[in-house]
Amino acid sequence: MMRIILLSEKPEDRAFFEPVARLANLPFVNAGTAESLCASLLQDPEALLVVDVSTEQIYKKFETVVAEKVGLYSDTVNVNRMFFVAGEDLQTLNYVAESDLFGHLIMRPGSREVSAAPDQRTIAEDQARTSRLFSVAASDRGFGVERYFGPNVKIQEIMVTKASQKKTIVESLKMKLLEVGFHSRAATSIATAADEIIMNAIFDAPTDDTGRVMYAQTARSTEMELSERARVSFKIMFDGTVLGLSVLDQYGSLDKKKLLGHLAKSYQNDQFKVKASVAGAGLGIANVFNTCGGMVFCCEMGVKTEVMLFYRKAKSYKEFKDQFRFLSTFMYL
Amino acid sequence: MIQVHKEVKGDILAIKIVGSIEENVDFAGIIGNITVPNVYVYLKEVPRMNSVGVKSWVKYFQSIAAKGVNLKFLECSTAIVEQINLISNFTCGAKIESIYVPFCCTSCGTELLGLFKSDDIKKINLAIPDLKCSKCGGKATFDDIPEEYFGFLMR
CATH class of the missing domain: 3.30.565.10 (Histidine kinase-like ATPase, C-terminal domain)
Known part of the structure; x- marks a missing residue:
């Protein structure tokens, strides 16, 4: 069954992605642990995975569990459906740029200290945009x-x-x-x-x-x-x-x-x-x-x-x- | 196509560049031989640069700097300031004498530019004062992130 599985301890990620799943008409699951995410993935290889990779330590732990439980290069892992989430840009996340699991990187809205925190309307627009991206990722091809x-x-x-x-x-x-x-x-x-x-x-x-x-x-x-x-x-x-x-x-x-x-x-x-x-x-x-x-x-x-x-x-x-x-x-x- | 206006005053060659810097630019061809020890480049009217233009720029000004010419960039447009900040070797050793600083009116949204000397911006610790909007008289505030727009001053 097509669904969104989140792996993040950050409440703001759940607050952002749960409505995104609703907009994309996809069930939402919070995995809790990398082991649980892998177990879900093995049952449901079509799932879209959303994973917090804020630090190298968090990422490496996730990668190790995927390697052990599923296999980094297994057909079960479809990186076109793997979404990393972080507050930093790719230039400070070299471990993400070098990852064999990289499919997408979503920079956490409001994480850049430019102005005031984003307002509700802006967040809703960002969620709508993300839901379309997820819908495309859930389809056969990303073109168009x-x-x-x-x-x-x-x-x-x-x-x-x-x-x-x-x-x-x-x-x-x-x-x-x-x-x-x-x-x-x-x-x-x-x-x-x-x-x-x-x-x-x-x-x-x-x-x-x-x-x-x-x-x-x-x-x-x-x-x-x-x-x-x-x-x-x-x-x-x-x-x-x-x-x-x-x-x-x-x-x-x-x-x-x-x-x-x-x-x-x-x-x-x-x-x-x-x-x-x-x-x-x-x-x-x-x-x-x-x-x-x-x-x-x-x-x-x-x-x-x-x-x-x-x-x-x-x-x-x-x-x-x-x-x-x-x-x-x-x-x- | 860019235009270059040149004027020699004593031992200074003043060059004013007008237009977008792209793949068609040939700095060596349009500026020619440098025979004076000081070159001042005025960049107020450079609205845009692409990556090929950046490479031509670096190639040309590196060759000038290698000859021991004293280079200064003046009245740098926002497009030039962005490149200075993005690319560590963009200045080719030139002193950034002055830059245009962007403002946006908080009342009517009008965009304004103010010319500041780099040394003066350092003296005020990047705390750029607000301007009075020339269109509505409202408050125009600095329209960028100080640590990013003035990043080159902190290197």
Whole structure:
């Protein structure tokens, strides 16, 4: 039976996820212990697991029990249905980024000391967003950015057929966001994020039969007509509160380990300096992750990858930075 | 496409960069040879930068700094300040002379910018004073997180 099983001693997690389960029309169970969660999982491999990983000690204990009771690489463990919860960002949770069990990370709402605690309306919106994410995770595939929204969302799709089209799309998007009332710095951040994910889809996604990235050494300023397969679908979606962007390529070449490694890097740290000589080294996607609300990577290997970004409209940039954050990966062989 | 305005005054080359810094930028081509010991770069009108632009920036300004040129960045836009904070080697050794600080009116939501010298922000311990909104006269408060926006001053 499809259900949500929570493993967290934090009352705020139960308070947040129990209503999420109701919204997603899924039964909710509080596991209490990792052993109990594993026992439930063995009976019900379809369950969505929500696990507190606030500290490395908590995570390691969970991982050890899963390894003993179920097996880390067992078919019973479907990481596309594994949700970690923490109050920190991925850059301070290296053990999470390196985990073989990683599927999703939900950053605990209100954990960032930016402004006042989130109000009830904001929490309800975050819960609704999470319930849609859970509903998608409970389904067969995670593709389709429109599935992360309610019914009243406006959608625009643009087919990118040449590399130079990106600039026009990015500038038009920024203007459109300003028109609908996004803060100018937020509009700039979102436009830059669109720039990065479109550029990645054009230059980093295409691989040849041996898996080699075809344009790894190609200057990103190169004017290229895109072949039928190399064309990129770009979607913009807005429901009046949340904006969604989606980029879909037809290669399915995403390397999840590499991706998580990029997202966990902090270029503020001297350990990771920007190397001018290396193209496509993950700087762009790391910056997108730092500024967005939700980020979803959905990849069917060798077929397609969809990258989705979500941003909540806010009255100020400070509030924009404080939005609900999650990182999701759906990988299909 | 970005534009670069250059002016030499004595031993100082003042460069003003206007436009988004992206994959098409060729700093070496548009700025040319540096023949003076001091380069001051004015960045008020750089609204946006992507990752390829960042790499071109680091490559160019690292090469300038390696020649012993004294680099200063002035009137840094919010987009530039974000990069300074996000990337440890973005400044390439330059002194950050002044930056634009973002404000948002608590009454009408108007966005404002104030120009501050980095040294002055340090002196007031990042406690940026409120401004009077130029549109409604209301109170405009600093619109970011001090520890993040001024993070580079605490390194």
